[in-house]
Amino acid sequence: MERTFLAIKPDGVQRKLVGEIIRRFETKGFTLVGLKFMNVSRELAESHYGVHRERPFFASLVEFITSGPVVAMVWEGDGVIAGARKVIGATNPLTAEPGTIRGDFGANIGRNLIHGSDAPETAQSEIALWFKDEELVNWSPTIMGWIHE
Ligand code: DAT
Numbered sequence: 001m002e003r004t005f006l007a008i009k010p011d012g013v014q015r016k017l018v019g020e021i022i023r024r025f026e027t028k029g030f031t032l033v034g035l036k037f038m039n040v041s042r043e044l045a046e047s048h049y050g051v052h053r054e055r056p057f058f059a060s061l062v063e064f065i066t067s068g069p070v071v072a073m074v075w076e077g078d079g080v081i082a083g084a085r086k087v088i089g090a091t092n093p094l095t096a097e098p099g100t101i102r103g104d105f106g107a108n109i110g111r112n113l114i115h116g117s118d119a120p121e122t123a124q125s126e127i128a129l130w131f132k133d134e135e136l137v138n139w140s141p142t143i144m145g146w147i148h149e
C-alpha cells in the first residue's frame with residue numbers, strides 16, 4: 001500500500017487548522033499511520049528542503065518551517081501520494097482551487113499551510129527522514145471495505 005509524508009506547517013498550527021486539515025484526509029478515506037507534533041531543527045529543515053537549496057526563497061523557507069511546531073504525518077492509501085496533493089492544492093494558495101486546503105485557507109505562497117510529498121521517491125525519502133520505522137503503525141481500519149473495492 002502506498003504511503004506519503006505530510007506536514008502541517010507552523011502557519012497551519014498557529015491558525016488552529018490542525019483538526020480541519022487532518023479531517024480532510026480522514027474523510028477522504030486515507031489512513032493515518034504516523035503522527036507527531038514537533039519542533040523542526042535547522043538540520044532537518046535544510047535536509048527536507050535540500051532540493052530547493054539554490055532557490056532564492058530557501059533561507060526564508062527554512063526560517064519559516066523552523067519558526068514553530070509542525071504536525072508531521074504519514075498517510076497510507078491507494079494513490080495517496082498524488083491524491084493527497086490534490087487535497088492540498090497548488091503550491092500558490094492564490095491559484096489553488098477552492099475546495100483544496102491551500103485554496104480554502106491560504107493567501108500567500110510563503111504561508112501555504114501544508115507539505116505533501118510529490119512522488120514515490122520523495123515520499124520514501126521524506127518518510128525515512130522524519131520517522132523511525134517503529135514510529136509507524138501498521139493497521140487496517142475495519143471500515144476499509146466501505147472505502148475501497
Ligand atoms: P510544494 O510545497 O507544492 O511541493 P515546492 O516543493 O515547489 O512546492 O516548494 C516548496 C515550498 O517552497 C512551497 O510549499 C512554498 C515555497 N515556495 C515554492 N516556490 C516559491 C516561490 N516562487 N516563492 C516563494 N516560496 C516558494
Ligand code: MG
Pocket residue numbers: 116118
Ligand atoms: Mg514540494
